[in-house]
Amino acid sequence: MNTQAAATSVRHSLVVDAPVEIAFSVFTEDFDSVKPREHNILGVDIAESVFEPRVGGHIVDRGVDGSECRWARVLAYEPPNRVVFSWDISPLWQIETDPDRTSEVEVRFVAESQDRTRVELEHRHLDRHGDGWEGMREGVGGDQGWPLYLDRFRTSAQQIEH
Amino acid sequence: MTGSAVSDNLPFVQTYRTDGLTALGDPTRRAIFERLADRPRAVGELAGELPVSRPAVSQHLKVLKEARLVTDQQVGTRRIYRVDPDGLERLRAYLDHFWDQALAGYRSAVEQRMKETS
Secondary structure: OOHHHHHHOEEEEEEEOOOHHHHHHHHHHOHHHHOOOOOOOOOOOEEEEEEOOOOOOEEEEEEOOOOEEEEEEEEEEEOOOEEEEEEOEOOOOOEOOOHHHOEEEEEEEEEEEOOEEEEEEEEEOHHHHHHHHHHHHHOOOOOOHHHHHHHHHHHHHHHHHO | OOOHHHHHHOOOOOOOOOHHHHHHOOHHHHHHHHHHHHOOEEHHHHHHHOOOOHHHHHHHHHHHHHOOOEEEEEEOOEEEEEEOOOOHHHHHHHHHHHHHHHHHHHHHHHHHHHHHHO
């Protein structure tokens, strides 16, 4: 175990019964099925989430009223093995425009056999968001960000329980 | 990634366990945590608001404190608990949960795609 990484990152791993090409393409082409809808930075409901399949592209949430939220930048796009994208959402649940204060997500697709793929996800450099927390702690009415996260956490946790 | 050998055999189990998420996996602890996120409270207040005994509240607070989700402070004769202002562990717990959900959605989408292509 890498405890140093553990302190500032989140890791998940799963195995799916699909060839690596399909495992990769579902993640990128069908990102709408991946991202939980209730995690929403827009003021309106999300119509769809789109993963733009190229370096320099974005992950875009499109609202039912046509509004858009580009909350991730695609940093690496290497089908069918790997994608890396930034996480441009601050702990205050706003778009973070300073890239130095964003974390990043790497997803690797490793073929275990012709029809089995291991998917490894690492969301790392979470400490880069740290300044946001500092500001929140010192700011007036500074609890704004956390209750928003909490509401979403609660909503989604309830959905999982039911 | 030495933990990956374990997760190979236990799909969907993380390569390590997040203290914060484990702590918040319990409904009573989550209820306590949510109340503390609302405002700082003493043990007695929490026990009065929830259908849980005071010793049980203390035990849950101990777990939340170990997970670095809450901190405590002695104020006169009372010990006041609040959400830990160092938010990293909270952010991790939140994101851990987010990806747990996202990958469950992903798994379903892969299964759907395989059905369509077979």
